Structure formats: C-alpha cells, structure tokens
Amino acid sequence: MSRPARSAPSRLVRAIPAFALPLALAACGVAGGSGPQDSGPPRPGGTLRLGLSSAPDCIDPQQAATNAALNVGRQVVDSLTDQDPKTGAIVPWLADRWTVGGESTSFTFHLRGGATFSDGTPVDAAAVKTSFDGIVALGAKSLLGTSYLAGYRGATVVDPATVRIDFGAPNAQFLQASSTMSLGVLAPSAYRRTAEQRCQGNGLIGSGPFVVTGFRPNQDIALSKRTGYGWGSSLWRHQGAAYLDRIDYRVVPEPGVRTGSLASGQLDAITDVQPVDEAQFTGNGFSEPVRPNPGVVFNLHANVTRGVLADVKVRQAVSKGINRPEVTSTVLSANYRPATSILGSTTPFYTDLSKDLAYDPAAAGALLESDGWVPGPDGIRMKNGQRLTASVVFSAVFNQNQSVLELVQQQLRKIGFDLRIELHTNAEASRIQRSGDYDFLWYNVTRADPDILRQQFSVKGGNRSRLPADNPLEPSLAEQSATVDTARRKPAAEQAQRTIVEQAYAIPVFELTQVLAVGPKAHDVGFEASSRLQLFDAWVSGS
Template sequence: MKSIRHWRAVGALLLAVGIAATGCSAQAKVASAQGGDPVSGGTLRFAVLDAPANLDPHSGSSYPESLITSNTSDKLTYQNPETGEIEPWLATSWEYNDDLTAFTFHLRDDVTFNDGSKLDAAVVKENFDILGLGNEALGVPAVTAYWVGFVSSEVIDPLTVKATFNRPNAGFLHALSHYFSGIVGHSTLQLSKADRALPQNIVTTGPYTVTEQIYQEKTVLTKRAGYDWAPASRAHSGEAYLDTVEIAVIPEASVRTGALKSGEVDAILDVNSTDEAPLKAQGYQIVSQLIPGRDIAFDFKTDVFPTDDIAVRKAVNLGWSRDALKKTVLTDSYAVSTSAISSRVPGWKDFSADLTENQDEAAKILDAAGWKSGADGIRERDGKRLTLELLGIDNLVVNKPAYELIQQDLAKIGIELDLAVLPIPDFSAESKKSGVYNIQVANTSRADVAVLEQTYSPLFSNAGKLAKDNPLYQQAVDVLLGVSATLDPTARAQAAADAQEFILDTAALTSPVYNPAQVTAADPKVHGIKYEAQSRNVFYDTWIEKS
C-alpha cells in the first residue's frame, strides 16, 4: 500500500511542470493583508451574477451553487490552492494499493455535523455509495465523472473506510477534494433529489450553514459555533471570522459595480472586464484566480457535418488569433489557452506554438480537403456551406466578446460561425439536442489531469462524440486511460502530455480559447479574500475591519 506521502510528492512534482513555464500567471492573486490582525464578527455583503437553486453539495453544479456548498461542506481531502498538493482534512491519512483500485481512509474523531451527529466511517460509506452508485429510488444519480469504476465501500472500523474500484483511478484523491464531494449527514442522504436541494434539509460539517434563502434574491450563511477542523494549511484554525455572509443576486454587471461603489455591498464577483482597472484605480481590491481544469474551449462534434471532417477542425484551430483575444478582450485576470487544460493543472504542457494563428496554413488545409470559396467568401463543398453552429453559455462576462472575435477571424478563411450564446437554463435545454450543434463551448473545473479522460474519452462524457466505427475511437480510449492509470510522477506527466497531444492534434477534438478566472472586487476594509483550488470563493479566512 502507498501512503499519503507518495501522493504529496506526485502533486508537487506535477504542479512544478506547469508553474515553471507559466510563472505568476498560474498563481492565485491574493489581496494584501493590510489593516492589522484579523478580527471576528460582522457581516460580509457579497453580490453574484447568478442565483443558486440547488444547495446539495453532491449535485449543486453551477458556480453560485458550488460557491455556497464550498462554504457549508467539508471534504475528506484538501487540495492546497497554492501548491496543488492533496492534504488531510476530514481524513487524517490514507493508503492505496499499487493498482490504484483500493483506497483506505482514516478519519478525524472530533468532527460533528450541524445536527449534532458525529462523523464516522458509516456515514462516509453512505456518502461514497450514493456518490459512486447513485440511488434510483431517491432519484439521485451517481457522480460518475469523478467516481469512474467505483464498485463498493466498506467500513473497516468506526473511523476507517475503504473504497474499491474496478479500474485504476489516479484522480480519486483529487476528486474527494472537489466541490462535488462535500460530506453530508445521514438524514440528508435519505431524501429525494428534490428534497436534498432545500437548505433546511442539508446537514453538513462546514464552517457555515445556510440560514436563509430567497431564490433569485439572496442566500445567508451563518457561522457554525464550535467549528475546529479546518485543513492545517489554512490561514487560521477554529471558527470562521465572519458572523454572517449575505450573498445577493445582482444579474447586471454594471449594477453590481454600482452597488459596490455605493457601499450597498462589500464585495462583488463576476466583475465586468471593463470595470477592473477603474475599480482598482479607485482603491478597490481586485482579487482573481484562474480556474483550473478544462479551459473554455470549442469542443467539436465529430458526428455532425461539417466538423466530422478533421480538416475543418484543424483549420479552426489555426484560423483565429489568440494574440488579438489577449489584447482586445481579456484582462490580466485571464489567460489565453495554451493547451487543452489550464496551466494550473498538474501535468499541463505548453502547446502554444501549435495554437498560433496561421490563416495561410488553415486555408491550405481546407483547399486540400475540397472546400472552395463561394460567392460570398464562405467555403462550400458538394453544394454545402462551411457553416458551424456554436452553442455556448453567457455566464462569464468575456465569453460572448471572445466568440465574436473568433467569428470574425474565421470568416476571413471562409468559415461561417453562427453563435447561440445563452443563459444557463436555455443552454442546458439546447445541449440535450443531438445533431444540431457542431461546437459546444464549456469548461470543467478540476485541478487534476483526469479531467481529460472524464471529458473526452468515448467511455465517459465523449465531448467529441466519437462513434465506435471512428478510427480514432479506440485510440482515444487507450491514450486517455493513461492519465488515470498511474501516480508515478514521471509516468503520469508523460501520460498527460500524450493525452493533450491526442486531443489537440491527432484527433483535433477541441480548440482551446481562454483560461477563465473568478474575479472579485472588494472594499479595502475586507481582508482574506481567497479561493479554494477550483476557484470558488471561500469565506473561512475572510474578515472585515472594525469601523
């Protein structure tokens, strides 16, 4: 069995691969700790763009939902956002076998849920089983993307629990630190999916609890008395500093900025890119962190004309300017994509040279594939236009401007790009339609290279829609399995590089666009504005100066 120390070495080595090349751009930008020693008490008024609806830590998937659950629930493991290492949290230590199919965890003995019940191996087993297998009777689906190959769990003793898989799962220790893996209490696990989403039914161990929610208006978090089991690397121990956090929903970016400047709120998320510099010049803090995982990317559908033609996919990747995107759309809080994953993911490799705009080469690729320029400049083949239908989300302020820039560039090489950039509910409905869209734009927050298998393997999400009769199908399965088959630092780094090369070049399944960031603006009196490893705001170390 391998111990916790082995995983720490892997995380530190692989993170260094990315950081060495990216420098400070890959690091969280943390507000300076001015104003003296932290003080307890007070209310933080915090404004966001979207309303959280589902507050269940196992299934609340939107950013505002996972922001809430990141503050109300704890995980077995903790990913240090600065080092990338996996550290103890509710689990004090763990071991795993050489095949990465069995993981045993030893739990803290002093943790309680907000209903007074104690954390033990039995309730962790309940969490494991419903996360890994789901519960059809309760309408609760499994979180399959993060629990690939889960078979069962076993209580070894009151504070020891074991999880077993039918295939290697090198990403499991990281998955347990993810916002989907918050441990919830026994009573919550007996409820239906709909009832689990209600704040009054959610039993957790975190530093805050939800004490009020008015949908599409506000959510109130209240400090949990007696909380004393934060990860050792956090800035302090014991209870959170703030008494309450009032999270208000203000959809319009300009209105959020106005609320901050007027003193109606103390901090805002989803800062309009054009507001960052003016707010900073006026003395407000701008605190940003790149979101690790799969960047905002154009994922091509290989089962829909004309992106079933690899020549079209490769031409798109070469046909637009990332340099122009950086200069005209993105602020310093964001980064242009340099691979299929963020530079903050351990195992990232720089493919920026392969992603440099080359419209002449793109045109040659299309010419060779038989795409000829039409009367209006848009290419045609066999009487069909080279039109790509794109489906995206408008939940990030730079999304639509970025897509519009790419649309203009691609038109110059004869590719017509039609944009459908929609609110999250409309996007979700449209994404269920098959055969309609050539490109679906999304990102996945996960600071582990296993996100590539999770997203692109035909055995799982299969973002590229590779069919079994596609010559690339089995190669995709085999290459992408490599990132989950080992925790050896050298072998996993090579597997990560191979996976990125396959996705970007061999199969051309995606055109990475930019690394999104969470950007918070705050009044100078607010201190300790931080993010967890997946770039969700956490308020445990946040405090406000006394007036």
C-alpha cells in the first residue's frame, strides 16, 4: 500500500488510512489568554521557562514512560512519521513515503534526504536499523518501545535511503507507533553509551530541533536550538529551525509553588494545572491549552477471576452505579470529560458508548436483586453470607486519583457495593498488577491508537482482566491488529470497545486531560497526537 510523496499533502491525507475523529474533540482547546493574533508574528530567539510537575528520571525517549520525560524527549528526536492530532492520519516526517505489505507484517520506509543527527552523521537506513535494534535490546528498560515492536524480526537496509521493518505476525499498530517519540531515531553513536548514560542525557544524540545541553536530576533540564535544522514534520506550522533558542525545564512538584511561579513571572508555562487552580489562568493575558489524552481512560479494571467480580452482573451493576458527570463536575473541572468509552475521545476509532455508561442506580439495584444480592444491616448487600465488596489498587500518579475514588466509593455505597481503596507506590502497584493479586486496578494509558486495547486486554498481551483464551473479546482485538485497512480495522476496534463495556471487563470513569497554563510572554505551546508537548513552533515575546 503506497504513500504519496511529501510534495502533495492534500492527496496524502486522502490516501493514508485516516483514523476518523470528531474534529472538535481531537483539537486542542484554549481557555482565555492571548493567542498569536494578539502578539504579532512569531519571533525567533529567547528562552521558554517551563515548570514540570515531576522529575524525569530518564530523558531518553526510547526508555522514558512518564509524561514529564516524554515532554522533554519529544523535542530531541525525530520519528519516521508523525500523526495529525486532529484527524489521526499518519503523515511524513523523516520518511516521506512508505508501503505496507505482507498483511501488515512488513513496513518499508523511504527516507527523505538531508536530515542529520546532531553529531553530523546522516539519518540513513543503517541508522534506523541500529536504532530499532537498540530499542529491542533494551528489553524491559523500554516498556513502550518494546511493546510497539512486539514480534520484531528485524530491520533490513534495502539501500541507504530505504529501510524495511519486518514482524513475525500482523502488526497494524506499528504504523502509528512509528510516529511516537518512543520509536524516535537516535544516532548510531548514541549506542556507544550505556542505557543509564543516555537516561541522563549523555550521548543522547537525535536529529530533532533541540539538543540536550544540561541535566541536573530533580532540578532542571536545558535544551538548546539545533542550528541548521530543516527537516521538520509536515504538520508543523513553519519549516527551518525552531523559534526558541533555549528551553529550560524546571522541576516544581508542589502545585502551589508551580502556579505561584507562573503568576509571578518566574516561569513562562507550567504543566499539570490542578482543577482548583485553573480559574486564575483564564484571563489577564494567561491561557490554558488543554487536550484530552487518547488511549485507555481512567478506569476500574476488573480481575474477572476474583471474588464478586467473577459475576458479570456485579460488574455491570458497578458500571451503572457510577455517576461519571458528578465525578468530573465535583472533583475535577469542565476541562475533564466523563468517560464515554474505554477509549478516550481523541483516540482513532473511538466509539461513543455514552448510553451504555449512563448513570442508572435503579437498573444497578435491579441487576443485583435479580442476582440474589440483598441489602445487609449496614446497607452493603449480602449473598449467602458474602458481602458485596472489592478493593481497588491505585497510585498517586494523578493528584486527584484518591479524591475521585472516594467519590466513586460513596456513589457505589448507594447501590450496596463496598469499594475498598488501597493506595500504593508506583512500584508496588506495578508489582501487584504483574502478580494478578487484585480485584480492581485503577489506571489510564496514553496511546493514540486503538491497539492499546490489545496490549491491556488480550490474552497475548497484558490480560489485566485475566480472561480465558476463548473470551469473546479476543477476535476483535486480533482483527484490528491485522490490517491498516480502515474498512476492516474500524469495525473491529469499535466491537472491541463495545465488548469491554458490555461485559464490564473494565469500567471507564473519566478521560485524563492535559491542562497547561501559559503566561502572556509564551505563545503556541502545543500538543502532538499523544497529548505530549510539541515545542518546535513555540516562541516567546519580549517584555
């Protein structure tokens, strides 16, 4: 399946498998503040001082998994392709065209000319092969990258400008994965350093518009503009070098300090604005770029082999007993959306299942009554001496997690279900998830491709529900991964979402949203398709 060359972008969008997204949902929103129309044309030069809510422990995008780290790494590496945040279409970047063959088992990329790494070496087919082989060699150190390259059989240098990536089984998701920073291309010289050294920025040599010039763990990271850069994504607003001379990332974990530093002019922009702080940045020259994360929404993911959750009627009752709009309006803000599917609304092939996820406590009660669960003395239902109860394992990766779960706990008590809340560290939660020793897991996963469902639910993937091999979800997960043909892939992805919601394998609650606050001197701080920062077009104005 051929892709036309970069010189015909209007034909390109029609020819590439276009992941249909509602434009209003996919686009970034900005509440208040001044835009480019208020500030004049973009101006080159200056430094963007950006406050991060957590410290990136590794800034190598091939190894990084946190938003804070990926917000840094995205600026340093280029990818073979890019993904349009508005349409989901895959478009040229380092590769100006590609073909998909062998039932989505073989992907051949034709590289554009002239791109170089910051050490001066060319971005050629041999470099791409070295980079992809290097990601696979990282193993567990590259959780995202190795999952995208599952079944990787190798890369073949067809000629200096052509590389073929082969897989042992159909792998349609790889085309979107090729647009991510996790598969961003590093120079061959980067692999002369250890993985740990690259994490600290030593030898982290990409072909991107910025280079790492400083890294102090738990304090700050400095990036400087790459002079001579001229091979940006076809989606970017301008070509040539970036506008900014420098990006200073400063680690400011305390939300109050972070917002205070922006309000006082010590920072130009901040990430992870808390709902309680949003109102102060909706005027007076400030703006709030927002974008819902694609991928799996925050959800109660059930282990269907455990206790009361082995009963599908119980799981369905729990889903009907959650008032999702109350969660977003009470604990969060208008920038957050109640879940309307297991996938976020900015995910390609998202299906609106809001009717199936409507709050209906009467129907929840009727389900439980028909299943033999009757109210106990404290209001929690009982059946054959067993209480209707389950625990949820979570970590504080999102500041409002506990508050959200406490509200959900109150809502479920009204239908006679006792939700026990268990806070764990990130490491503990990961260990528990791997062991299978849980009732519910509370989490979200960001990915701008529906194959994230296969990674979390398939018996050949994470299988967080502990489903048997002959479960009704597996065929649609396999079908959507087998082809890049939209006519086949879209209905399979839609059916997978529908099955998950109907069977309540996981119970969606709300969509995570990236909420930034940007001061009056910073402009065009934007998002890429995975809702991570894209700063090539960002610029700062003078005093």
